[in-house]
Amino acid sequence: MTEPLLVERADHVETWTVNLPDQRNPISSAEVIEAFVENARRVQGDLDTRCIVLTGAGSAFSAGGNVNDMREKAGMFAGSPYELRNGYRGGIQRIPLAMNDLEVPVVAAVNGPAVGAGCDLAVMADLRIASTKAWFAESFVQLGIIPGDGGAWLLSHAIGPQRAAQMALTGDRVDAKTAVEWGLVADVVEPDELLPTAVALAKRIAKNPPHATRMAKRLLKESRTSDLREVLELSATMQALAHHTADHDEAMTAFVEKRPGDFSGR
16 A cells, blocks of 8 residues: 655654655545644654655645545545534644644645645645745635635735735635745745755754754744743743753853754753
């Protein structure tokens, strides 16, 4: 059986590849959902995993939901309205929740079209690098449905309410050049440079003490829904913990000695 999510590791960086290229990498099946949830849970408990690169096999990043299943009202799209509601909650919505709880930084290497839930999957990453062949579409409305996997929230926080509304209400494609102008991606590179660029960025993150990067990511996420006082209070608590880590001591020593730090996650 084909692994729906390939996981490869080099040093402290894992590469996750949605591996259904013949179907353009949909993420709505139970197998893909479970793979994301289980791997997010696994690396959350592994301080040796310090950054993740997320990409798609073949020419697409992800087509999102399986349109054939949608048309036939099969799979997660089968059943009564009540069953569908519970299917979303117990199915594809587990991916954004798992990715939101994951404190390991994620870099999306968007190699091709990122459509519907595939667009939302890219936005679940902390940083996005796009190939010149990539494009994005929050295309649910064109199929007479809405973003069922949290896309309205994700896009609004990523690119602001106006741009998010433009994408969600038209369903139009956003090419890579426009995506970088809107802040949807951090950079656009040629296809053969995509993975090396994303991995290089991941390595720059992974060279830092893992507790610090995880707490910094959590603060950035909390700032989306918290006011300044709440973030300051959480920052004070996390900073107190950071000051008492062995990695902080090593970082200070390495800084004084003008050498790279050797961090253990303690």
